[in-house]
Amino acid sequence: MKKNLFALSLAILSLTGCSDDEISSPEIQIQEPENGFTLDKMQWLRIQPEIKNTNNATFIWSLDGEEIAATANLNYVFAEAGTHSLELKAKNDGGENTKTFTVTVNEKTYLNKITQVFDFLPAPGQSVNKLPAATDKDTDETMRVKAETALKAGNMISLGGFGGYVTFGFDHTVINKEGNDFIVNGNALTTWAEPGTIMVSYDANGNGKADDEWYEIAGSEYNKETTLKNYEMTYYKPEVETKASLAEYIRWTDNKGQTGYISKNAFNTQAYYPLWKGESITFKGTFLKSNIAGSGNSWSNLPYEWGYSDNWANTNEKAQINIDWAVDKDGKAVKLQGIDFVKVYTSNRAEGGWLGEVSTEVSGFTDLNLVN
Known part of the structure; x- marks a missing residue:
C-alpha cells in the first residue's frame, strides 16, 4: 500500500512540477x-x-x-x-x-548641401585632373579633400567616363517623405545630358561612415533590355602622354569581351587618366545605353526620362529623385526611412565628336525637405 502511495505521489509531482518546461x-x-x-x-x-x-x-x-x-x-x-x-x-x-x-x-537648422566627401575617383575623361585640379603628387586622400572642398563650396567636379564616382554625405538624414526627396545638382542642358547613376545608403550601424548596404535608384532605364547589370570596365594608363589630340588615346576593356579607346580632343590637352592612380583602374556598376546621336559639329545626348543625376536641369522637376525608387542588389524594392550617404557614378561610355566623352558632373545636392 505504501509503495502504491509513493508511486502515486511521484506521478502527481511529474505532472505538476514541470517548471523547467514552462x-x-x-x-x-x-x-x-x-x-x-x-x-x-x-x-x-x-x-x-x-x-x-x-x-x-x-x-x-x-x-x-x-x-x-x-x-x-x-x-x-x-x-x-x-x-x-x-x-x-x-x-x-x-x-x-x-x-x-x-x-x-x-528643432534644428541644417545646411542644405554636401558637407562631407567620403570617396572620389573619376574614370579617365576630358575634365579629369582639371575638376578638381590634380598632379602626380596627389593621393586618394588629397583628391578626396579637393573634391570635398569643391562640393562644399558648390563648385563642380567631373566623374569622367563610365564608372567614375563620388560618395558624399550631409549634416542630417534626408527623410523619405511622400513624393520626391532630393536632387543631385549637375550641369545638364536641354539636348546634352550626362547621366549619372545614383546609389543611396543609410547609417545603419551608426558609425558615421559610408560602409553600410547600398541601394540603387532604379530610374527609367533600370529594367530595359539594353541595360547591363554587374558591368565592369578597366582603363589602362597610356605608356606615353601627349598634349596633342589623339583618336586612340586611353585603352579600355570590359567584362563582355569588348575593347576600345577614349580619344583626346584639341580643347582639353591635359592628361585624362587620373594622375595619382596606377597602371589600370577597374569600375563596376550598371551600364546604361546612351542616347547620343549626331555627326560633324552637331551632337546631342538626350536625357533619360527620370531617375538620374546630371540628366535634367536642376530646376526641372524631372531632376528630382524619390527615395522610394531604391532597390537592393537583387532588384527588389526597399522602403527606406531616410538616407545619409549618396554615391553617383557615370552611367555609360559614349563620345560626341568634338564635344568629347559623356561624363557626369556633380556640383551639389538639394534636400527637398529643406526647401521652403
Whole structure:
C-alpha cells in the first residue's frame, strides 16, 4: 500500500512540477536616460534593448499609438520637433511585456548641401585632373579633400567616363517623405545630358561612415533590355602622354569581351587618366545605353526620362529623385526611412565628336525637405 502511495505521489509531482518546461514571457531592459530620450530632428534614434526569453517572440514598436516597426531593435528618424510616447511590446507563448517611455525631438537648422566627401575617383575623361585640379603628387586622400572642398563650396567636379564616382554625405538624414526627396545638382542642358547613376545608403550601424548596404535608384532605364547589370570596365594608363589630340588615346576593356579607346580632343590637352592612380583602374556598376546621336559639329545626348543625376536641369522637376525608387542588389524594392550617404557614378561610355566623352558632373545636392 505504501509503495502504491509513493508511486502515486511521484506521478502527481511529474505532472505538476514541470517548471523547467514552462515558457516565460519576454523581459525587456532598456537603458533610458533620466528625462527620456532626447535628440534633434532628422537624426536617427537608435535603441537596442536587452530582451530575455525571446524564443518565438514578436516585437511591435508604437509611436503615439501607431505601429512603426516590428523588430527587436529600433532605428527611427523624426521629420519634425515634438514630444512623443514610444512603446515596445514583446510577446511569446508565455505572455507579453511592454516598455513605454518619452522621446523629445528638438528643432534644428541644417545646411542644405554636401558637407562631407567620403570617396572620389573619376574614370579617365576630358575634365579629369582639371575638376578638381590634380598632379602626380596627389593621393586618394588629397583628391578626396579637393573634391570635398569643391562640393562644399558648390563648385563642380567631373566623374569622367563610365564608372567614375563620388560618395558624399550631409549634416542630417534626408527623410523619405511622400513624393520626391532630393536632387543631385549637375550641369545638364536641354539636348546634352550626362547621366549619372545614383546609389543611396543609410547609417545603419551608426558609425558615421559610408560602409553600410547600398541601394540603387532604379530610374527609367533600370529594367530595359539594353541595360547591363554587374558591368565592369578597366582603363589602362597610356605608356606615353601627349598634349596633342589623339583618336586612340586611353585603352579600355570590359567584362563582355569588348575593347576600345577614349580619344583626346584639341580643347582639353591635359592628361585624362587620373594622375595619382596606377597602371589600370577597374569600375563596376550598371551600364546604361546612351542616347547620343549626331555627326560633324552637331551632337546631342538626350536625357533619360527620370531617375538620374546630371540628366535634367536642376530646376526641372524631372531632376528630382524619390527615395522610394531604391532597390537592393537583387532588384527588389526597399522602403527606406531616410538616407545619409549618396554615391553617383557615370552611367555609360559614349563620345560626341568634338564635344568629347559623356561624363557626369556633380556640383551639389538639394534636400527637398529643406526647401521652403
